[in-house]
Amino acid sequence: MLKIKxxxxxxxxxxxxxxxxxxxxxxxxxxxxxxxxxxxxxAIIKNDKIWSNNHEKYPLLSVFKYFVAVKVLTGLEQKQISxxxxxxxxxxxxxxxxxxxxxxxxxxxxxxISIAELLMYMISxxxxxxxxxxxxxxxxxxxxxxFIHSLGFEDIEISVNEKEMNPTPSKQYLNKAxxxxxxxxxxxxxxxxxxxxxxxxxxHKILEQTTTGKxxxxxxxxxxxxxxxxxxxxxxxxxxxxxxDNDAGYVLLPxxxxxxIVVMIKNSKLTDKENAEIISGISKIVYEHFTIN
Numbered sequence: 001m002l003k004i005k006x007x008x009x010x011x012x013x014x015x016x017x018x019x020x021x022x023x024x025x026x027x028x029x030x031x032x033x034x035x036x037x038x039x040x041x042x043a044i045i046k047n048d049k050i051w052s053n054n055h056e057k058y059p060l061l062s063v064f065k066y067f068v069a070v071k072v073l074t075g076l077e078q079k080q081i082s083x084x085x086x087x088x089x090x091x092x093x094x095x096x097x098x099x100x101x102x103x104x105x106x107x108x109x110x111x112x113i114s115i116a117e118l119l120m121y122m123i124s125x126x127x128x129x130x131x132x133x134x135x136x137x138x139x140x141x142x143x144x145x146x147f148i149h150s151l152g153f154e155d156i157e158i159s160v161n162e163k164e165m166n167p168t169p170s171k172q173y174l175n176k177a178x179x180x181x182x183x184x185x186x187x188x189x190x191x192x193x194x195x196x197x198x199x200x201x202x203x204h205k206i207l208e209q210t211t212t213g214k215x216x217x218x219x220x221x222x223x224x225x226x227x228x229x230x231x232x233x234x235x236x237x238x239x240x241x242x243x244x245d246n247d248a249g250y251v252l253l254p255x256x257x258x259x260x261i262v263v264m265i266k267n268s269k270l271t272d273k274e275n276a277e278i279i280s281g282i283s284k285i286v287y288e289h290f291t292i293n
Contacts (some may be wrong), residue, residue, distance in 0.1 A: 060177055062128075066182075098129050
């Protein structure tokens with residue numbers, strides 16, 4: 001009888017330790033966020049365990065380009081079209097008012113560019129013209145939404161492109177999602193054979209080469225740690241309110257394991273620098289939780 005009691009106590013002790021470990025991350029995040037004057041949604045996944053601090057939708061902004069990339073790559077594979085296929089871009093397909101690093105290289109229309117290079121500009125450089133071109137190339141915004149929902153992610157809402165969002169800040173709220181659904185989608189893409197190994201490796205590469213938001217998730221990680229991610233940034237109203245500051249992606253740990261993380265800030269009164277410091281601070285807390293504890 002004594003041995004049974006000791007065994008039960010031991011099991012309960014280990015269960016309690018696991019519970020405390022799993023919830024200590026949320027406690028750290030909540031403590032950190034209570035000191036900040038902003039609305040931040042955070043979600044993390046590691047080994048099918050999910051940490052999430054709330055359940056409300058946040059504007060995606062350029063994070064939605066990740067979904068566009070997955071849709072394009074899936075379509076290329078289904079139709080057996082090479083990523084190297086070139087398409088002709090005419091003046092009617094370009095909006096010069098949009099953020100578009102691509103136009104520094106391709107300043108005169110018409111021009112030819114490969115689908116792979118368009119994907120690189122859209123993800124790594126967050127090019128808005130490349131995004132809208134690829135949305136139309138892959139069937140339009142409604143088809144993009146249907147594609148996402150067909151994979152079981154009905155709560156992810158996408159209904160406007162960059163050209164529609166750019167001049168009308170209120171439309172920047174229309175593409176939205178729960179933070180945890182974004183990284184669940186990323187995990188699904190990485191693990192459920194939606195894409196071939198070649199396409200998945202290409203997607204990893206352009207996400208890893210992201211040049212925007214170096215002061216966000218990336219800033220909270222050691223320099224040698226691989227982060228594949230997509231950032232997003234919204235307009236700021238005349239009253240100082242910033243619609244959104246986002247960063248979503250996955251981190252490759254030194255032991256080979258992966259965790260997924262997204263931080264989404266909306267309607268912030270803080271500066272861009274302060275928003276970025278919140279995102280990088282959360283990134284640092286999560287990385288140290290998984291590597292130091």
